[in-house]
Amino acid sequence: NAGVMQNPRHLVRRRGQEARLRCSPMKGHSHVYWYRQLPEEGLKFMVYLQKENIIDESGMPKERFSAEFPKEGPSILRIQQVVRGDSAAYFCASSLGTSGTYYEQYFGPGTRLTVT
Amino acid sequence: QQPVQSPQAVILREGEDAVINCSSSKALYSVHWYRQKHGEAPVFLMILLKGGEQKGHEKISASFNEKKQQSSLYLTASQLSYSGTYFCGTESGKAAGNKLTFGGGTRVLVKP
Numbered sequence: 256n257a258g259v260m261q262n263p264r265h266l267v268r269r270r271g272q273e274a275r276l277r278c279s280p281m282k283g284h285s286h287v288y289w290y291r292q293l294p295e296e297g298l299k300f301m302v303y304l305q306k307e308n309i310i311d312e313s314g315m316p317k318e319r320f321s322a323e324f325p326k327e328g329p330s331i332l333r334i335q336q337v338v339r340g341d342s343a344a345y346f347c348a349s350s351l352g353t354s355g356t357y358y359e360q361y362f363g364p365g366t367r368l369t370v371t
Numbered sequence: 372q373q374p375v376q377s378p379q380a381v382i383l384r385e386g387e388d389a390v391i392n393c394s395s396s397k398a399l400y401s402v403h404w405y406r407q408k409h410g411e412a413p414v415f416l417m418i419l420l421k422g423g424e425q426k427g428h429e430k431i432s433a434s435f436n437e438k439k440q441q442s443s444l445y446l447t448a449s450q451l452s453y454s455g456t457y458f459c460g461t462e463s464g465k466a467a468g469n470k471l472t473f474g475g476g477t478r479v480l481v482k483p
Binding site for chain 1: 373401403405411412413414415418420458460462468469470471472473474475476
């Protein structure tokens with residue numbers, strides 16, 4: 256039973272380029288969450304999606320960042336015109352639901368984004 | 372506002388016990404605990420729902436006091452594999468379905 260998959264694992268972009276991060280949730284999970292983690296810091300919530308819907312994007316910067324979870328295919332976090340401050344580890348997590356034990360979130364291995 | 376974890380770091384000898392606390396200024400619906408090893412993804416440990424329940428995972432257990440808006444994680448007879456950073460994630464509100472807000476983490480180092 257495959258876990259949460261993310262790719263690429265490492266991504267290097269120059270300032271001004273676009274970064275696309277992909278996340279495939281665990282089989283059977285329809286709830287996807289994106290988090291950002293700076294070195295030696297905690298996880299910061301960015302966005303929560305279900306298939307074709309953004310449920311909560313309160314943690315997402317208003318500009319340059321967008322997320323989608325299409326009917327078919329992985330969830331994608333897109334960062335346009337990257338800046339050095341975007342360098343971080345981006346984790347995706349998925350869950351069966353959001354109630355009780357269904358809300359157990361399982362994390363992918365993360366994508367380490369480095370902006371040069 | 373993120374929950375506050377204490378202590379920020381703890382060093383243990385194998386077999387010793389430790390307690391990690393997680394406090395919130397908001398009313399909590401659930402508390403989630405994760406452990407992350409350096410360079411790896413956070414790993415789910417347990418979820419506690421309001422109602423003051425306790426749970427256990429191997430020799431790691433936790434309690435949730437909704438009146439005090441805090442949770443505690445107990446590491447009993449620690450093993451080398453318990454080393455890592457422990458994060459609590461809190462869900463605020465009166466019902467399910469809200470985002471998790473994570474604390475700053477507690478670094479645990481278990482020495483032989």
